[in-house]
Amino acid sequence: MSGFKTNNRTIKWLDSRLPVFSTMNHHLIDYPAPRNLNYLWNFGSLAGIVLVVMIITGILLAMQYTPHVDMAFDSVERIMRDVNYGWLIRYMHMNGASFFFIVVYAHMLRGLYYGSYKAPREVLWGLGVIILLLMMATAFMGYVLPWGQMSFWGATVITNLFSAIPWGIGDALVTWLWGGFSVDNPTLNRFFALHYLLPFIIVAVVFLHLWALHAFGSNNPLGIDAKGPQDKIPFHPYYTVKDLLGLGVFLIIFAGFIFYAPNYMGHPDNYIEANPLVTPAHIVPEWYFLPFYAMLRAITFDIGIPFTGITLIDAKLGGVLVMFGSIIILFFLPWLDTSPVRSSRFRPLYKLFFWVLVVALLVLGYVGAMPPEQPWVTIGQIATAYYFAHFLIVMPLLGKLERPKPLPASIADPVLKPGPATNQ
Amino acid sequence: MKKLAIIAAAAAFLGLAQAPVVQAAEEVEIPSHDWSFSGMFGTFDRAKQQRGLQVYREVCAACHGLRLVAFRNLADLGYNEDEIRSLAADYQVEDGPDENGDMFMRDGVASDRFPAPFPNENAARMANNGALPPDLSLITKARQQGPDYLYHLLLGYQDPPAGVEMMDGMYYNAYFPGHQIAMAPPLMEGAISYADGTPATTQQMAEDVTYFLTWAAEPNLEARKQMGMKVILFLLIFTGLLYAVKRKVWADLH
Numbered sequence: 242m243s244g245f246k247t248n249n250r251t252i253k254w255l256d257s258r259l260p261v262f263s264t265m266n267h268h269l270i271d272y273p274a275p276r277n278l279n280y281l282w283n284f285g286s287l288a289g290i291v292l293v294v295m296i297i298t299g300i301l302l303a304m305q306y307t308p309h310v311d312m313a314f315d316s317v318e319r320i321m322r323d324v325n326y327g328w329l330i331r332y333m334h335m336n337g338a339s340f341f342f343i344v345v346y347a348h349m350l351r352g353l354y355y356g357s358y359k360a361p362r363e364v365l366w367g368l369g370v371i372i373l374l375l376m377m378a379t380a381f382m383g384y385v386l387p388w389g390q391m392s393f394w395g396a397t398v399i400t401n402l403f404s405a406i407p408w409g410i411g412d413a414l415v416t417w418l419w420g421g422f423s424v425d426n427p428t429l430n431r432f433f434a435l436h437y438l439l440p441f442i443i444v445a446v447v448f449l450h451l452w453a454l455h456a457f458g459s460n461n462p463l464g465i466d467a468k469g470p471q472d473k474i475p476f477h478p479y480y481t482v483k484d485l486l487g488l489g490v491f492l493i494i495f496a497g498f499i500f501y502a503p504n505y506m507g508h509p510d511n512y513i514e515a516n517p518l519v520t521p522a523h524i525v526p527e528w529y530f531l532p533f534y535a536m537l538r539a540i541t542f543d544i545g546i547p548f549t550g551i552t553l554i555d556a557k558l559g560g561v562l563v564m565f566g567s568i569i570i571l572f573f574l575p576w577l578d579t580s581p582v583r584s585s586r587f588r589p590l591y592k593l594f595f596w597v598l599v600v601a602l603l604v605l606g607y608v609g610a611m612p613p614e615q616p617w618v619t620i621g622q623i624a625t626a627y628y629f630a631h632f633l634i635v636m637p638l639l640g641k642l643e644r645p646k647p648l649p650a651s652i653a654d655p656v657l658k659p660g661p662a663t664n665q
Numbered sequence: 666m667k668k669l670a671i672i673a674a675a676a677a678f679l680g681l682a683q684a685p686v687v688q689a690a691e692e693v694e695i696p697s698h699d700w701s702f703s704g705m706f707g708t709f710d711r712a713k714q715q716r717g718l719q720v721y722r723e724v725c726a727a728c729h730g731l732r733l734v735a736f737r738n739l740a741d742l743g744y745n746e747d748e749i750r751s752l753a754a755d756y757q758v759e760d761g762p763d764e765n766g767d768m769f770m771r772d773g774v775a776s777d778r779f780p781a782p783f784p785n786e787n788a789a790r791m792a793n794n795g796a797l798p799p800d801l802s803l804i805t806k807a808r809q810q811g812p813d814y815l816y817h818l819l820l821g822y823q824d825p826p827a828g829v830e831m832m833d834g835m836y837y838n839a840y841f842p843g844h845q846i847a848m849a850p851p852l853m854e855g856a857i858s859y860a861d862g863t864p865a866t867t868q869q870m871a872e873d874v875t876y877f878l879t880w881a882a883e884p885n886l887e888a889r890k891q892m893g894m895k896v897i898l899f900l901l902i903f904t905g906l907l908y909a910v911k912r913k914v915w916a917d918l919h
Binding site for chain 1: 806882900908911918
């Protein structure tokens with residue numbers, strides 16, 4: 242780690258007054274990273290790049306878009322038909338939203354698998370969960386803007402969730418959110434304003450996320466701390482080139498969707514202009530919300546004191562609490578997991594339950610797209626129960642019951658001399 | 666290898682995420698038809714599109730609008746400026762107000778969009794037994810498997826199966842959700858005489874008009890697919906080079 246050196250006098254002059262160059266050097270060039278990061282560590286930088294792509298395409302779209310209920314749909318079609326390369330920019334933005342979630346979900350699952358949320362990275366993880374919440378809000382409001390049928394009805398269903406809050410607060414809150422008595426022009430206007438604002442807040446939280454990351458550096462597939470300089474390599478050129486290679490692969494898949502299946506992840510009903518008088522046969526959210534939508538709908542029963550008929554939490558409020566709780570619970574993950582070992586590589590039981598969780602999430606995603614009928618309701622309830630049990634019961638218990646495999650002495654040890662201790 | 670596994674996992678996840686949405690619509694299985702515009706190298710067929718325009722103008726346009734398509738867009742179909750000008754002039758378009766403050770009708774010009782067949786929704790419902798004929802500008806994107814659906818819907822009229830009670834003024838259609846459609850069978854054998862002499866069978870008309878309406882919904886489809894080729898070819902080479910660079914940079918570590 243050589244520190245920043247230059248012979249350019251202008252750069253020296255500026256850097257002594259505002260150390261941008263030495264800071265960039267410190268965080269992007271010399272920054273020491275574990276030498277054994279695998280390709281799953283690419284998703285962090287990919288998420289950052291997708292965020293930038295979304296902001297650039299979004300600003301270009303905003304220059305042509307009209308946030309008015311009578312004009313929004315047609316202004317999007319004008320972008321698609323009459324604006325130079327408008328179709329390209331819009332398809333990038335539309336599919337970019339889906340790919341942002343793909344990348345971030347992969348990034349989170351990597352963190353779960355390798356225990357990246359554990360001490361001393363609890364704040365790093367918590368900031369990530371905040372980014373996820375902000376992304377969800379941004380994506381939801383963005384989906385409303387084209388003012389198609391799913392935009393309108395999705396907005397109606399989701400904003401109505403707040404009416405589940407008791408004591409008369411809910412209904413008043415929903416009216417306040419709408420700016421009226423239904424999803425209408427004021428709603429569209431404020432959603433546009435917030436959809437433009439939130440990405441910049443995401444950028445700010447991403448900086449905090451990176452700040453927290455650079456306090457201790459990346460976790461790694463072995464989940465053990467670096468023992469010395471032989472365990473680390475400078476970020477540049479090793480990880481700049483590795484991240485770029487991952488970006489290349491990502492862009493090929495991304496371009497495949499943009500150019501050959503641009504509407505694959507969308508819903509055809511959103512090419513029908515919003516009509517408050519016609520409800521679509523099935524209102525489904527975008528695919529990346531389906532697991533949470535399934536959890537929302539899993540609570541089909543009131544929760545009360547048995548045999549007294551007293552209802553404490555009705556089914557609707559219960560569903561809302563479960564849905565939001567499914568994200569909030571992630572904040573507590575670093576303390577729910579009681580095992581001192583980070584990586585699943587040395588935790589045979591946890592590894593098994595990790596994959597059960599992944600299956601539960603896929604099942605929830607499938608159930609979320611199904612009509613609320615049997616057998617989907619019961620399947621959704623079982624998967625929801627497992628989701629919460631995984632964090633509240635399995636994780637605390639596994640730390641006590643599981644006997645982890647022996648950890649390698651250092652990162653450099655198994656990397657330089659691959660032995661039977663690792664299974665990768 | 667790991668990279669491939671990740672890609673495969675992502676693709677499988679997308680497949681899983683998408684599949685149920687299709688099934689949730691409780692629709693009949695729609696057979697897929699062979700379209701020249703599907704696939705990576707897909708292009709439109711100008712002759713079919715032009716015939717499809719004729720079908721739209723002589724059959725569909727009586728009830729269905731095409732409000733997002735302008736006459737100037739027909740240049741995509743291979744018409745020249747004079748042809749577009751004279752085609753537009755066949756339509757009467759409301760303009761104004763003039764200096765007296767009155768609205769007036771004038772011949773259409775290339776920059777006009779196809780005029781709506783009815784002045785408003787109520788008039789459209791009045792003339793159609795209470796049903797509202799949808800605008801066709803985006804119809805192939807607004808339905809699952811749009812082009813296949815449209816083609817089979819146009820040919821899907823049948824006698825109702827025994828035991829199916831038809832509502833007043835409704836027609837049985839094998840592909841319409843719920844099977845009861847307010848639109849009378851629109852295509853009759855030989856109902857129009859094609860300018861290019863092609864025999865106007867119902868299949869021919871259904872296919873031609875689907876070509877036309879697919880273009881109307883996605884006029885940039887050809888440009889998109891051609892650009893995609895170049896972009897992906899570039900990315901493949903670029904990523905290949907990055908792979909070589911990565912191997913070289915990392916070689917001294919292993």
